[in-house]
Amino acid sequence: MRNELLDVLYTYNNAFASDNEPLGARKGHEVDITLNTDRKYPPVLRRPAYPASPRAREAFKKHIQELIQLSVIRKVGHKEEVEVKTSVIIAWHNDKSRMVGNFRALNTSTVSDRYPVPRIQETLTQLSKYKYITSMDALRGFHQNVLMPKAK
Structure with missing residues (x-):
């Protein structure tokens, strides 16, 4: 049983990542995001950011750079800047920051x-016939979803 599990993990090793490595990708499960284009996007998307302390601003910059390095976001525009149009807050837990968008x-x-x-x-009924059950946590949650080219 152990060897079978290792074979499966090896076969799908591109779905896994660890810190400071490119994100794993859920290939074969590409996400198609479609925006309604028959109406203007709500002006609330252009709201100013929440007030932030210098510590939170520094954490925000680090999060943005990390997401660029991981190819989750990219710079756009004539100045090649990352422009954040949604309100963002930095949440702290055990002295670690987390970026949260609205x-x-x-x-x-x-x-x-x-x-x-x-x-x-x-x-649970379907799982009851199995001998082993496991769960794995995504390293960066939704950032591991692969967008279809037209959704980018």
Whole structure:
């Protein structure tokens, strides 16, 4: 059983990453994000950022540079700058910072995919026949989703 698990992990090793490495990618599960273009995007997308302390501003710059290095975001525009149009706050937990964006206004212009969430009882029933069950946490959450070219 151990060798079978190692074979699977080796086969899909591009889905895994560790700190300071490129993100793993969920290839074969590309995400298609479609924005409604029949109406203007809400002006709230251009709100000024939340007030931030010098410590939070420095953490924000580090997060942006890290996301650029990981190819999650890219510089755009004539000045090749990263422009943040949504309100961003820096949350602190155990002296580690986390960047949090407010995308509620953008979500109102995004066409939703309608996939029902599986019922927990059905999932547990399906899993009951297995001997081993594991779960893995994504290193950077949604940043590991691969966008379809037209969604970029």
